[in-house]
Amino acid sequence: MLCQECQKRVATVHLTRIINGEYTEQHLCEQCAKNKGEFDFSHNPFSLQSLLTGLMNVDSQTLMGFTPKKLQCNNCGLTYAQFGQIGRFGCSECYQAFGERLVPILRRIHGSTQHVGSEPRRAGGAVKLRRNIEELKQQLQRLVEEEKFEQAAVVRDQIKKLESRATDGGKKDV
């Protein structure tokens, strides 16, 4: 079977997800899977093991006792290894500190890696603006694909307007 993404290499990563009863299957080669952020094989030769270790288990490197660089939150001192053991963060800054490593974990828990709900008003404006721009860009792409160029031009102008506002810090949207 060929990789669904590149259609060139053999698919070696087979991913089945059932979230809210919705069943999806993906067949990817190692490289495309890595690019999509589904699994990170770069430092990790034990890919099968990393798939099998439980949801919150530390990655195989730490299990093997090699921790090349100790990953730790500077604010509260919690290490990534400790996080893996107790399954709890130490403070809000841990999310930043552990960075991309959280992506597969949270995807496996929630089936998503992007918050779409409400936000504190003080975070407001800027975030909302950026999200609006994202949505408009997707809309623009759809319109172009459907060859609805007049509508697409309108959306493009909207994006420009919002982007200029975003560089002003998004304050006007509050």
Next chain:
Amino acid sequence: MFNGKKVKTSKWMSSAGPDGEIVLSSRIRLARNIKGLPFPYLASDSQTEEVKKQVYAIYQDKALSQQFGNMSFLSMHKLSPLERQVLVEKHLISPMLVKENHNAAVLLSDDEAVSIMINEEDHIRIQCLLPGLQLEQALAEANRYDELLEEKLDYAYDERWGYLTVCPTNVGTGLRASVMVHLPALSITKQINRVLSAIAQVGLAVRGLYGEGSEITGNLVQISNQITLGQSEEEIVKNLFGVTRQIVEQEAQARQVLLNEGRDRIADRVNRAFGVLTHAWLLSSQEAMQLLSEVHLGIDLGLIKEIKGEVIKELMVLQRPANLQLMAGQSLDAFERDRIRARLFRERLAQ
């Protein structure tokens, strides 16, 4: 015999609410944390005290009482173990809040519909508990408090991950929505396991009444969302509402079947339960819950007319150990509790 304190009736126990024959209560919980401060389990005493102080300052601010009326600020360490347990049994605070640390506290609204837990698993947990199926209303109410708090507190929030929480299973909206449903007819007709496993398959969690791992007592089941990231608050609530409505339909159908196919049999069953409840001399909590469940069903089906469903709902809480002891004004061993419990039912259900 009951010369201790009177237990205040919380809002969720005081009336039935929409779909109240089957849905006993709806709950919304928002998990919030303060940016940069270590989470309660890691924090020093002075750090948890800092959280408590910040919320206390909001409590003392006029804006709070102007908008929400009187609230009480209860420090856990100032309450007796019994008083704390009463709050747990009324579902106003979590068992965890009692265990955590001595800077744990709760800010409680006058009608006991809203409780803001401080230094629980997360720094702040806003809960709104309403009677019947009222998830949207509970969310709106919780949001009002959340908005007031966020004006004063520096919430930990990330554009990508949403509200940052102690446990990765809460991150995003920090929202746990749940309903407590009473499913005696599905249980009697032996359909309950089929229904519950179907619920689990649509990504919702199912639990017995008193939290994780406990067995289903009194045919009460709690259903809640599991996913908190990648769905908006409205979607989460809508999804749970939809599933709950379906369960209500199923239970209602099962009740109709019981009436159509064996009215006398079910009338006999619920009235026997009523008889035991009003005449027994010793009742364990487990037995009492089963009897209360059957009597509630009898009331819903119009087979018991002397009392209202809300009375039974309140008794489900009052019959629990801490509530009994608070009312009795003394600590009681298991045997004494069984005796007092039976007496409570005889008195409350007599008339």
